[in-house]
Amino acid sequence: MGGIAEIARLACNQTTHDSVHFTIAMSPPPATGRPRTCRACGKKFDYPVKGGAATRHHCEDCVVIPPEIRKTFERLNTRVGQLELQVRSLEAKIAAPAPAAGTK
Numbered sequence: 250m251g252g253i254a255e256i257a258r259l260a261c262n263q264t265t266h267d268s269v270h271f272t273i274a275m276s277p278p279p280a281t282g283r284p285r286t287c288r289a290c291g292k293k294f295d296y297p298v299k300g301g302a303a304t305r306h307h308c309e310d311c312v313v314i315p316p317e318i319r320k321t322f323e324r325l326n327t328r329v330g331q332l333e334l335q336v337r338s339l340e341a342k343i344a345a346p347a348p349a350a351g352t353k
Contacts, residue, residue: 281295282296282297283295283297285308289307289311289319290322294308307319
């Protein structure tokens with residue numbers, strides 16, 4: 250899932266202020282919550298973490314993305330997950346031995 254996760258990571262690490270782009274580098278807070286998976290980028294994170302900006306459904310990186318864009322990432326992430334499952338299913342069918350001729 251490098252594609253969407255990478256796009257989401259790049260999008261959420263960029264902040265604009267008076268037409269100046271800069272990257273925010275923050276160290277992650279200590280993990281104390283339950284493991285969650287971000288709906289937008291698929292990243293694993295702990296929630297709740299004291300002082301953390303993460304929500305139940307979005308990691309600290311994606312929570313700063315505007316909701317309209319985050320919703321698009323969620324849809325793309327869901328679709329990519331469906332396609333990955335479909336590919337795995339087709340690979341399993343290909344790898345399964347074909348039934349012998351004449352057997353029912």
